[in-house]
Amino acid sequence: MSLLTVGSVAFDALETPFGKTDKIIGGAATYITLSASYFTNQNNLVAVVGDDFPQEMIDILKDHGVDTAGLEIRKGEKTFFWSGKYHNDMNSRDTVDVQLNVMENFNPIIPEQYKNCEFLMLGNTAPAIQKMVIERLPNRPKLIMLDTMNFWMDIAWDDLMEVIKLVDVLTVNDEEARQLSKQYSLVKAAAAIQAMGPQTVIIKKGEHGALLFHGDSIFFAPALPLEEVFDPTGAGDTFAGGFIGYLASTNDVSFNNMKRGIIYGSAMASFCVEKFGAERLFNLSTDEINERVAKFVQLSAFEIV
Template structure:
């Protein structure tokens, strides 16, 4: 199964309480593609400048990620982002953003990508997301992610886009910002009314919520002892979730959706263990399945129904 993804590729400079990294590979499309490549074929549509390091391209190629849709802008500079994490590792403070070639990005879809059955619109300007969606044949599944900036300055564009997507992912702060609803369960219900069949609210170290019209699924995050860099964790979650879902072939099956959330959680948990893609570079399928099994044990609850034999204790009043 193939996934076509559009989003950003960046060179990030990051500082956390546990270290720093300068000019490392990042971006929503990068993290999504790399995580998704463990489950399915990925076709990437993005733009970089002539300054983009060739070793990064080779890294993506070695993962089998299709780069026919990657534009290299002549004389252009790659999108750059600098961020700082302090005590609260759930929130990054943006120090500097240089959009560079991303400011004028218009996706160009190779002819052999146009019929890709599954499309994911990673975090980028919703007008760019719509532009790509209008350039492909009707896929069987469309997923979308966003961020607080687009909710603030492109709310109308995002609203139009949501009417055309099946799966919408965003974090808890974005869900509250977009809906104006504090309670995340109610926010998920509100978001589904805007178009998506499936809404996933990512809560960082507190897990995730998946909501459909038929059921609700709530999971914690996988407990990681050493969190070095949470940058891209949400994109890795999306990559693991979406690719696991499409690989199953049963897109809206409840069991498949629940499993996809766990795979998303697992991929995010590996990503935070080091800067950039350093941990994912050494990752293999056996490690993914092992952590999936560990997560299952950690969250297992006895399925046997003991309610019929349960008798509340009698408490005497004094």
């Protein structure tokens, strides 16, 4: 089934304890579509960049089967730029620089051929824009998933509430879940968020795994314990892309299939953190992904006798 992803395509400059990069390809929609490309070949992107964005970076997406007809290139404008520096423990980071540029007035134009998408992924961006996307689709997709962050809770609460009630799946990290729900317990937080609209809430806990709340059911997926996290940038988006890419490819939105989606998403995220930016997502093989998924099975399998 066809997947439409709307979000940022950007330049990132990263610094971790292991090194630093110049401007590399970044942005939520980049990670999401690259990750989803390993599952679905109806992988449509709506985003905006400036004319400083090199063709080679667009080609990376195209080479992975991402349809870039919806990637607007704005003449005389600059691409969204984010620069961040990670602390030694890799769990926290400082934003060094943000230049919104073209994202300041992102007006997502959805090509006609994308409009009947069955799966819609709204990457982290202004809630008003996320809502605009839903309104521009003639038919409601089978599944709408939304990612957001604390920034929008701080400055665009009402807009966020408006869009949240329209979606099926919300992904946030644990801190964001707490801020959004005003509940410390993640069980209570998920219930409060479900009451805002989405039947399904995924709480990402980074190295501590992810929780999937679906109706009254809970599933917990561990993160793969890694020797080294090289660069966590984009891990959450890669997770989301693997999850929704897997759902789209199987056209199954049941709880049991969402569990599998969480495992595939977690496997993709575990690759993402192994190199700078999205680099590790450029050349994965199906065998590598299946081996990684098998590690998750080993990691969490037990039998009560």
